[in-house]
Amino acid sequence: xxxxxxxxxxxxxxxxxxxxxxxxxxxxxxxxxxxxxxxxxxxxxxxxxxxxxxxxxxxxxxxxxxxxxxxxxxxxxxxxxxxxxxxxxxxxxxxxxxxxxxxxxxxxxxxxxxxxxxxxxxxxxxxxxxxxxxxxxxxxxxxxxxxxxxxxxxxxxxxxxxxxxxxxxxxxxxxxxxxxxxxxxxxxxxxxxxxxxxxxxxxxxxxxxxxxxxxxxxxxxxxxxxxxxxxxxxxxxxxxxxxxxxxxxxxxxxxxxxxxxxx
Numbered sequence: 001x002x003x004x005x006x007x008x009x010x011x012x013x014x015x016x017x018x019x020x021x022x023x024x025x026x027x028x029x030x031x032x033x034x035x036x037x038x039x040x041x042x043x044x045x046x047x048x049x050x051x052x053x054x055x056x057x058x059x060x061x062x063x064x065x066x067x068x069x070x071x072x073x074x075x076x077x078x079x080x081x082x083x084x085x086x087x088x089x090x091x092x093x094x095x096x097x098x099x100x101x102x103x104x105x106x107x108x109x110x111x112x113x114x115x116x117x118x119x120x121x122x123x124x125x126x127x128x129x130x131x132x133x134x135x136x137x138x139x140x141x142x143x144x145x146x147x148x149x150x151x152x153x154x155x156x157x158x159x160x161x162x163x164x165x166x167x168x169x170x171x172x173x174x175x176x177x178x179x180x181x182x183x184x185x186x187x188x189x190x191x192x193x194x195x196x197x198x199x200x201x202x203x204x205x206x207x208x209x210x211x212x213x214x215x216x217x218x219x220x221x222x223x224x225x226x227x228x229x230x231x232x233x234x235x236x237x238x239x240x241x242x243x244x245x246x247x248x249x250x251x252x253x254x255x256x257x258x259x260x261x262x263x
Contacts, residue, residue, distance in 0.1 A: 077108065077155040082148060089144035098144040102130060105151060112157070116172040117252070118179065122157065126150060164193065169256060170200050176248045177233070180241055188234040199229045199249070203257060223250050 089097050105126060113119045129150060133143035161171040174196040178184055184192070202225050227246050237245065 077151060077158055080151065080155070082152050082155075085151070086145060086148045089148060094144045098147055101144070101147045101151065102126070105147065105154065108154065112154070115168045116175060118172065118175040119157065122154060166193070166196065167200070170196050172252060172256070173199060173249055176252060177230075177245055180237065182236055184234070184236065188236055191232075191234050195229055195232055199226065202229060203253060219254070222253060226250050226253070 085101075089101070109119070109123050109126065113123060129143075129146050133146070161168050164171060164174065166174055174193055177192050177196065178189065203222065223246075226249050230242060230246055230249065233242060233245070
């Protein structure tokens with residue numbers, strides 16, 4: 001069951017199977033108790049009772065109290081009381097709440113990655129948290145807290161653009177530029193940030209029009225602007241790195257910058 005469930009992650013529709021997965025995880029947890037030396041008769045009794053009372057999933061879902069679920073709606077990380085959330089996850093039905101939180105985090109991450117492709121690292125981290133806890137019932141007790149901790153990290157990431165003094169578009173370009181093999185000094189980092197702002201201003205001044213990506217002359221002019229401005233990157237950027245960054249930033253503009261009147 002865990003393998004099948006993992007196969008559809010991080011699809012946002014995976015939440016529809018939360019109750020099913022929760023039931024099977026409870027059964028696995030009882031089996032794990034036996035493996036750890038608990039009384040086999042007690043474990044069998046508990047497992048039998050669990051299966052009998054949960055034989056029909058529809059009945060199982062109906063009997064689950066309303067307060068077992070996290071609130072639905074827009075998932076605003078800035079409005080979450082994380083201490084209160086962590087406490088809630090320790091109470092009744094932690095596995096159901098954990099799966100709901102995972103589903104909400106997955107959907108929020110999809111939006112954040114669309115804004116900034118470098119955030120794909122966060123998607124991978126969430127996958128690792130989920131996979132680790134799907135395979136080992138011994139980890140299930142810490143799974144809810146790991147998700148809460150991850151939500152905190154995601155909230156900090158949402159605040160980073162403001163801390164850097166950049167727009168979301170600016171932060172995405174900045175992140176693309178600072179991803180190099182060598183560590184940047186504070187001075188070099190500030191220089192890259194200044195160039196990022198200059199590049200954004202240049203792109204916004206361009207009279208690109210609607211669907212500019214299909215116009216060779218316009219896209220060529222933007223490519224030239226990117227190369228000209230990135231030509232002022234710090235000396236730590238060698239020619240190969242400079243060329244790659246020009247490609248990265250141009251691709252980002254192709255997929256994220258729209259002309260006036262675009263939807």
